[in-house]
Amino acid sequence: MLIVKKFGGTSVADKERIFNVANRCIEDYKKGHDVVVVLSAMGKQTDVLLDMANDINPNAPKRELDMLLTTGEQTSVALMAMAMHSLGVPSISLNAFQVAMHTTSVAGNAKLIKIDKERIRHELEQRKIVIVTGFQGISKYDDYTTLGRGGSDTTAVALAATLHADACEIYTDVDGVYTADPRIVEGAKKLDQITYDEMLELASFGAGVLHNRSVEMAKKYGVQLVVRSSLNTTEGTIVKEEVKMEKMLISGVASDKNVARIAVVGLEDQPGVAFKLFRHLANHNVNVDMILQSIGRDNTKDISFTVTEDMADVAVETVERHRSGSLKCQDVKVNKNVSKVSIVGAGMQTNPGVAAQMFEALYDANVNIQQISTSEIRVTVLIDEEDTNKAMNAVHKEFDF
Numbered sequence: 001m002l003i004v005k006k007f008g009g010t011s012v013a014d015k016e017r018i019f020n021v022a023n024r025c026i027e028d029y030k031k032g033h034d035v036v037v038v039l040s041a042m043g044k045q046t047d048v049l050l051d052m053a054n055d056i057n058p059n060a061p062k063r064e065l066d067m068l069l070t071t072g073e074q075t076s077v078a079l080m081a082m083a084m085h086s087l088g089v090p091s092i093s094l095n096a097f098q099v100a101m102h103t104t105s106v107a108g109n110a111k112l113i114k115i116d117k118e119r120i121r122h123e124l125e126q127r128k129i130v131i132v133t134g135f136q137g138i139s140k141y142d143d144y145t146t147l148g149r150g151g152s153d154t155t156a157v158a159l160a161a162t163l164h165a166d167a168c169e170i171y172t173d174v175d176g177v178y179t180a181d182p183r184i185v186e187g188a189k190k191l192d193q194i195t196y197d198e199m200l201e202l203a204s205f206g207a208g209v210l211h212n213r214s215v216e217m218a219k220k221y222g223v224q225l226v227v228r229s230s231l232n233t234t235e236g237t238i239v240k241e242e243v244k245m246e247k248m249l250i251s252g253v254a255s256d257k258n259v260a261r262i263a264v265v266g267l268e269d270q271p272g273v274a275f276k277l278f279r280h281l282a283n284h285n286v287n288v289d290m291i292l293q294s295i296g297r298d299n300t301k302d303i304s305f306t307v308t309e310d311m312a313d314v315a316v317e318t319v320e321r322h323r324s325g326s327l328k329c330q331d332v333k334v335n336k337n338v339s340k341v342s343i344v345g346a347g348m349q350t351n352p353g354v355a356a357q358m359f360e361a362l363y364d365a366n367v368n369i370q371q372i373s374t375s376e377i378r379v380t381v382l383i384d385e386e387d388t389n390k391a392m393n394a395v396h397k398e399f400d401f
Helices: 015-030 045-056 062-086 116-124 151-163 196-204 210-221 273-283 308-320 354-364 386-399
Strands: 002-007 033-039 089-094 102-103 112-115 128-131 137-138 144-146 165-171 193-195 225-227 237-240 253-267 290-292 300-307 331-344 371-375 378-383
Touching: 002 015, 002 151, 015 033, 015 128, 033 062, 033 116, 033 151, 045 062, 062 128, 089 116, 112 144, 112 151, 112 371, 116 128, 116 151, 116 386, 128 151, 144 386, 151 196, 151 210, 165 196, 193 196, 196 237, 196 253, 210 225, 210 273, 225 290, 253 273, 253 308, 253 386, 273 300, 273 308, 290 371, 300 308, 308 331, 331 386, 354 378, 378 386
Parallel strands: 002 033, 002 165, 033 128, 089 128, 102 137, 165 225, 193 237
Antiparallel strands: 102 112, 137 144, 225 237, 253 300, 253 331, 290 300, 331 378, 371 378
16 A cells, blocks of 8 residues: 655654654554655744745745755755654655656746656665655756645645555644634534535635645545644544535635735726736736626726735736736726635535625624625635634634534
8 A cells, every 4th residue: 555645844843743753654654555755844944944035135036946945845854764764764855856746947836747756666665665845846947946835735646646646645733624724713623524626615715724736636636635633643534526425505614814906997998908917917927816897987997806915016017017008007006905715615506595694794793895706616705804813703603514
């Protein structure tokens, strides 16, 4: 049996936790299983490195940031291999070059293309535990790349798919997937199982348990995931295609404060304007969400959309650059003091009135809605950031999980 295990930064934050992870992996190894371990950087090391970079150069090239940030994972995998050797178990640490993990060339947000499996297979045949750096890859130019925050989850799922692993286990500092963040919402409950689609929506709209691209990849390649705690041995949450139990109306409530709202005011009200706007943004790798277009008036219209907060300045600069050319508009406004709150559940496909129920809960909590976005199994609202926790608790209570 081949098992891929991924451990986040808090799971390997210090010596004691490194040995805890080492022992948990060795348990499966001693049962005769092949074990591949994927690690994130220790604790808050990524944030420490980003602070160092910002102190040296607030506008550092993204290529150099990737060169810097990949040292975090290389530190954790090397220390883990040392810990396992001290416990008498053969192991080896491998980085993105040594595996190798081929990605696109977008620094800071690269996507995996393929993973060579020969080196890992060779080491497993030597009965070693293979410890692999998460979060990183190599471009066609032989540059290090990173996969974005939470990218180690995607590394683990990609390895599980490539190696045809029998199990893919994602270990975090929580016991599994909850109906809401238990640190924000009192009474949040752990789910025994959840579908890929529901987990993807939750991950995409703020639930920090899994990287959304890892869930997307797991669904595509049929990799069943288990999310559990690295700090205890309780059963976690299974993420899979279908759940056998009757679908809950709502599976979870998520929030995302890493949001900025961009309003492009006074665009010409004619065909092709929206295409030009979003084509320019796409050319600068700006991912857009929650698009709202006003009804045309006086031969103009307004278009509002959300982006991640770190891409807000890029989005504004992109629009400003084209204001005198292909995008004639009166103004560009940005608001970074907003957040998204979402409800997700496959049950809402067959139950009318779910959105109204959510909106009523927000009304009762005196929370104003700025924009609304929906899918078949999700309703998302944009609100003031200061109302996030109040909104989360009100909505969670309304649906009586």
